[in-house]
Amino acid sequence: MELCRIRTFQKSLVLLLHAPSRSFRTLGRLRSPLTGSGLLPPRRPPLLLLRSFASSITPGTGRDLDLGPPPAPLAPPPPDELASDDDAYYHEHILEATQEDKSRLVPVKAYFPCTSINLKSLQSQNSFNVIPPTSRATNYVVLRYYDVKGDPEGFKAGxxxxxxxxxxxVFxxxxIVLFNVSDHEADGYLKIVEKHASGLLPEMRKDDYAVVEKPTLETWMQGGLDFIILRDLSIDGIRTIGSVLGQSIALDYYIRQVDGMVDEFTDINRGMEKTGTFTMERKKLFQLVGKANSNLADVILKLGLFERSDIAWKNANYAQIWEYLRDEYELTQRFGNLDFKLKFVEMGLA
Known part of the structure; x- marks a missing residue:
C-alpha cells in the first residue's frame, strides 16, 4: 500500500514538472494593431519590490494628498533610459500610438502589497475623493484626486x-491600481491605503500598463503590447481595466504561494525516494492541507475571478475591454495551472 502511494505520488510529480508553469505569459500571441506583423515579444513580468508595504512609503513629504500630487509625466522615458531592447520595443509602439496631437498617454500601475484592505474605513477617511459606485460590486472603491497646484486657475473656475x-x-x-500617477508619486498614494491594510507582505509586486486615449479612433478600442487604445477613458473604463489588473497581480501572489508548496512536496518526494517512507509530521500535514484549501478559496471567492464585471454585463463596449484584458493576462489559463498544482498537493496529502 505504501509503495503504491509512493509510485502514484512520483507519477503526479512528473506530470506537474512537465505542465506549463508560467505565472505570466511567456509568448506574445497578439498581432500588433500598429504594425500588423508577426509574433511580439513577451509581456514584461511584474517588478518585484523587495521591501515591505510600510517601508516603501516616503514619509514626511508635507503634501496635502487631498489636493493630489503633481501630475504624472505623460510621455514615456527616452530610449537611452530604458533597461532593455524589449523596453525599447514597447516604447517605440507606445510612441507610435500617441503621435496624434489629441492623443493622451495614461500610465497604469498595479500593486499587491497586502491581503486585505478595510474599504469602509478607507472611504470614511477619504469621503471627499470617493467616486460613487454605479454597480452592485462592493469589493472595491475608486478615488479621484485633482492636482490643484498644477492647475490652480482651472480649479478656481470649476x-x-x-x-x-x-x-x-482599491480592492x-x-x-491597488493607479491611473495617471508617475513612479515617484506612487508611494504617496500607497500611503493613503497603508493604515487601512492588514496582512502586509514582505515583498510587493508592481505591474505596469498604459492606456492611450485617442478620440479619433475609428473603433471603440484597439489592443496593443502592454497598452490599450481607447476612444475615451471614462470612470467605467477605469473600473473595468482596474478590475482585471487587480486580479492579475493578486493571482500572481497566490501562484507563487502554491509554487512554494509544490517545492516543499518535491523535497519530500526526494526524501521518500531515498528512504521509502513518508516522514512529514501530522501537524505540518494538516497545516499544508489548510493552506492549499484557503489559497483556492481566496482566488475564487475574494478575487471573484470567474464573476463577470457588472459594468461589462450592462455595456458591450466595456465587455469587449474586459474580455480582451482577461485574455491578454491569461487569467483563466493561469488559474488552471494553479488548480492543477493544488490537486497535485492534495493527492500527495491524501
Whole structure:
C-alpha cells in the first residue's frame, strides 16, 4: 500500500514538472494593431519590490494628498533610459500610438502589497475623493484626486482638466491600481491605503500598463503590447481595466504561494525516494492541507475571478475591454495551472 502511494505520488510529480508553469505569459500571441506583423515579444513580468508595504512609503513629504500630487509625466522615458531592447520595443509602439496631437498617454500601475484592505474605513477617511459606485460590486472603491497646484486657475473656475486627475482603484483583497500617477508619486498614494491594510507582505509586486486615449479612433478600442487604445477613458473604463489588473497581480501572489508548496512536496518526494517512507509530521500535514484549501478559496471567492464585471454585463463596449484584458493576462489559463498544482498537493496529502 505504501509503495503504491509512493509510485502514484512520483507519477503526479512528473506530470506537474512537465505542465506549463508560467505565472505570466511567456509568448506574445497578439498581432500588433500598429504594425500588423508577426509574433511580439513577451509581456514584461511584474517588478518585484523587495521591501515591505510600510517601508516603501516616503514619509514626511508635507503634501496635502487631498489636493493630489503633481501630475504624472505623460510621455514615456527616452530610449537611452530604458533597461532593455524589449523596453525599447514597447516604447517605440507606445510612441507610435500617441503621435496624434489629441492623443493622451495614461500610465497604469498595479500593486499587491497586502491581503486585505478595510474599504469602509478607507472611504470614511477619504469621503471627499470617493467616486460613487454605479454597480452592485462592493469589493472595491475608486478615488479621484485633482492636482490643484498644477492647475490652480482651472480649479478656481470649476473647469476640470482630466490630465490633472489621478485615480486610485482599491480592492478589498489587497490590490491597488493607479491611473495617471508617475513612479515617484506612487508611494504617496500607497500611503493613503497603508493604515487601512492588514496582512502586509514582505515583498510587493508592481505591474505596469498604459492606456492611450485617442478620440479619433475609428473603433471603440484597439489592443496593443502592454497598452490599450481607447476612444475615451471614462470612470467605467477605469473600473473595468482596474478590475482585471487587480486580479492579475493578486493571482500572481497566490501562484507563487502554491509554487512554494509544490517545492516543499518535491523535497519530500526526494526524501521518500531515498528512504521509502513518508516522514512529514501530522501537524505540518494538516497545516499544508489548510493552506492549499484557503489559497483556492481566496482566488475564487475574494478575487471573484470567474464573476463577470457588472459594468461589462450592462455595456458591450466595456465587455469587449474586459474580455480582451482577461485574455491578454491569461487569467483563466493561469488559474488552471494553479488548480492543477493544488490537486497535485492534495493527492500527495491524501
Amino acid at each position: 473647469i476640470i482638466d482630466e490630465s490633472h486627475c489621478h485615480y486610485m482603484v 478589498q483583497y489587497g490590490s
